[in-house]
Amino acid sequence: MTTSAATTTETPSVSQTKTGIRFWRRLCRNRLVTVGLVIIALQLFTAVFAPWLTTYDPTAQDLAVKELPPGSEGHWLGTDEYGRDMWSRLVYGSRISLLVGISSVVLGLVGGVVLGLLAGYYRWLDGPIMRLVDLMFAFPGILLAMLVIAMLGTRLINVVIAISIWSVPTCARIVRGSVLSLKDREYVQALRSMGAGDGRILFKHLLPNCAAPIIVFATMRMATAILSTSALSFLGLGAQPPTPEWGAMIAAGRDYMWTAPHLTIIPGVAIMLVVFAFNVVGDGLRDALDPHMDVTYES
Amino acid sequence: MAAPALVKLENLKKHYPRRSSWFRRSTGEVKAVDGISLELYAGETLGVVGESGCGKSTIGRTLIRLEKPTEGRIRFEGADITHLSSRKLKPYRRKMQMVFQDPFASLNPRQRIDDTLEEPLTIHQMLDKRARRERVWELLDEVGLDREHGERLPHEFSGGQRQRIGIARALALNPSLIVCDEPVSALDVSVQAQILKLLKSLQQKRGLSYFFISHDLGVVRHLCDRVLIMYLGQAMELASAFTLFREGQHPYTQALLSAIPRPVPGKKRERILLKGDLPSPSDPPSGCPFHTRCPEVRSVCRERRPEWKEIAPGHRIACHAR
Numbered sequence: 201m202t203t204s205a206a207t208t209t210e211t212p213s214v215s216q217t218k219t220g221i222r223f224w225r226r227l228c229r230n231r232l233v234t235v236g237l238v239i240i241a242l243q244l245f246t247a248v249f250a251p252w253l254t255t256y257d258p259t260a261q262d263l264a265v266k267e268l269p270p271g272s273e274g275h276w277l278g279t280d281e282y283g284r285d286m287w288s289r290l291v292y293g294s295r296i297s298l299l300v301g302i303s304s305v306v307l308g309l310v311g312g313v314v315l316g317l318l319a320g321y322y323r324w325l326d327g328p329i330m331r332l333v334d335l336m337f338a339f340p341g342i343l344l345a346m347l348v349i350a351m352l353g354t355r356l357i358n359v360v361i362a363i364s365i366w367s368v369p370t371c372a373r374i375v376r377g378s379v380l381s382l383k384d385r386e387y388v389q390a391l392r393s394m395g396a397g398d399g400r401i402l403f404k405h406l407l408p409n410c411a412a413p414i415i416v417f418a419t420m421r422m423a424t425a426i427l428s429t430s431a432l433s434f435l436g437l438g439a440q441p442p443t444p445e446w447g448a449m450i451a452a453g454r455d456y457m458w459t460a461p462h463l464t465i466i467p468g469v470a471i472m473l474v475v476f477a478f479n480v481v482g483d484g485l486r487d488a489l490d491p492h493m494d495v496t497y498e499s
Numbered sequence: 500m501a502a503p504a505l506v507k508l509e510n511l512k513k514h515y516p517r518r519s520s521w522f523r524r525s526t527g528e529v530k531a532v533d534g535i536s537l538e539l540y541a542g543e544t545l546g547v548v549g550e551s552g553c554g555k556s557t558i559g560r561t562l563i564r565l566e567k568p569t570e571g572r573i574r575f576e577g578a579d580i581t582h583l584s585s586r587k588l589k590p591y592r593r594k595m596q597m598v599f600q601d602p603f604a605s606l607n608p609r610q611r612i613d614d615t616l617e618e619p620l621t622i623h624q625m626l627d628k629r630a631r632r633e634r635v636w637e638l639l640d641e642v643g644l645d646r647e648h649g650e651r652l653p654h655e656f657s658g659g660q661r662q663r664i665g666i667a668r669a670l671a672l673n674p675s676l677i678v679c680d681e682p683v684s685a686l687d688v689s690v691q692a693q694i695l696k697l698l699k700s701l702q703q704k705r706g707l708s709y710f711f712i713s714h715d716l717g718v719v720r721h722l723c724d725r726v727l728i729m730y731l732g733q734a735m736e737l738a739s740a741f742t743l744f745r746e747g748q749h750p751y752t753q754a755l756l757s758a759i760p761r762p763v764p765g766k767k768r769e770r771i772l773l774k775g776d777l778p779s780p781s782d783p784p785s786g787c788p789f790h791t792r793c794p795e796v797r798s799v800c801r802e803r804r805p806e807w808k809e810i811a812p813g814h815r816i817a818c819h820a821r
Contacts, residue, residue, distance in 0.1 A: 385604045386599040386600070386604045386605035387604065389560075389597070390597065390599065390665075390668065391618070393563055393595075393596060394592060394618070394619040394622050394672065395585070395588070395592035395593070395622055395623065396622050400622070405610070408609050409607070409608065
């Protein structure tokens with residue numbers, strides 16, 4: 201008895217890692233996706249280990265060394281108009297953009313998934329929820345964000361709230377569509393005929409089966425969230441100086457475009473790379489998770 | 500058949516409202532099941548035969564309360580379960596299970612087989628964790644699968660194996676009734692035979708009742724004790740399989756039987772060809788639903804719905820001409 205129990209716990213992990221490896225291989229088949237994954241990994245790394253990667257405080261001013269060009273001694277990416285180390289600001293900025301990106305996407309997902317599940321599963325809730333979603337869609341994203349920030353004040357946390365609200369309707373539509381296509385499958389009916397509750401069916405069976413489009417959406421939405429955070433900060437609605445946020449850095453560097461172009465170019469390139477990386481990885485995930493390429497249909 | 504019926508349907512109706520997309524106005528009904536009365540006894544197999552869209556699946560689904568009936572009564576072991584709330588229905592759910600047609604859609608693609616089989620036990624809080632695992636192994640063994648198969652995902656199995664898993668899942672709660680909704684129509688002929696054999700041996704071992712929905716007369720003849728012939732949501736004829744296949748009385752039954760290919764060369768049976776198309780169940784013909792295609796149609800057929808009369812013990816028929 202005990203030996204067979206032991207084998208049951210071991211074998212599945214083997215088969216699971218096998219499908220896991222297969223998935224990675226399929227994902228990395230596209231070279232661009234690999235590049236994107238490396239960029240994301242680098243950003244994660246710098247965000248987590250920011251204090252160990254920098255020697256200067258990102259907000260410490262030193263007017264004696266202001267506007268140093270990249271490659272200067274002690275400041276390899278130069279300094280800004282107040283003599284703050286650009287590398288430190290860039291590294292701490294990656295922390296902020298990642299944090300804002302992840303938290304706004306997670307918040308938006310929670311709201312969108314719950315609304316989508318309910319709208320897809322309960323027919324009587326479908327109309328009200330989807331009309332609400334349509335209403336949210338009718339607002340342009342930046343305008344909605346400005347509204348939220350005007351009401352709640354210019355703080356980074358409010359940017360998170362604004363962006364997550366704006367992510368809710370798209371996510372709700374994706375989840376609703378998946379649930380609609382899944383809820384009449386026979387395995388769902390089998391569950392119902394066994395007497396399974398709605399909660400069990402929704403969260404244990406339907407949600408995992410619509411995970412693929414949600415994962416793709418979340419990855420793509422990371423890119424837009426990071427971009428929007430920078431845009432809002434650039435407009436002065438998000439992070440306030442001296443916070444080392446990339447969009448705010450570009451805004452501050454605008455006045456020195458001719459004398460110190462690196463002040464705008466460096467954070468600009470950082471934003472571009474990160475947004476590019478998340479978009480490419482999202483695209484790759486979509487291909488890799490495509491049911492027509494899934495092992496289910498290969499066998 | 501003096502024993503009390505396991506299931507009794509009394510004038511069961513299931514109508515689906517048809518709504519126009521504009522403001523969801525009701526524009527009539529589809530009468531999927533329109534007044535069916537029958538009994539299903541313990542340990543027997545009742546076959547339900549009919550063309551696609553005649554409501555045979557709907558009866559099965561309504562019978563185990565996957566659908567709410569529009570009218571009529573469902574009695575299970577004498578108890579009226581027609582309008583029970585899902586909580587009160589739960590103890591009855593254990594006793595009636597279903598095997599589905601499509602073995603590729605009937606299993607959660609992301610759930611391991613042993614988890615799929617364990618889930619009904621978890622839902623009904625039967626046994627402890629360890630005993631449940633053992634029960635899962637018993638079930639796998641009972642349907643002819645190995646213990647190791649439990650660790651796999653559905654896509655690693657063939658259609659026949661998946662159907663075995665579907666049967667095992669239906670057996671998990673020890674039901675007395677299993678509704679089989681075309682369980683073999685999606686399978687290869689050789690695999691069909693294996694699955695039918697399995698169903699038969701399980702019935703003998705456990706005394707199961709089957710409500711066997713099919714459009715394959717050969718399969719029904721092989722497996723069923725009694726057969727119900729349906730047309731457009733209504734019952735046409737009900738008799739023991741032996742009687743029905745030898746001397747089915749209803750013109751529709753006779754037309755169906757004449758369409759069975761005969762393996763004996765030279766010996767020809769006259770083929771009764773039905774004219775016209777199957778009428779839409781949203782706008783069924785008046786009177787007898789079969790009158791638009793019936794070779795023996797009379798004027799009364801167009802006006803009055805025939806009675807569900809017993810012409811011999813256990814042999815019922817709805818026809819003016821008989």
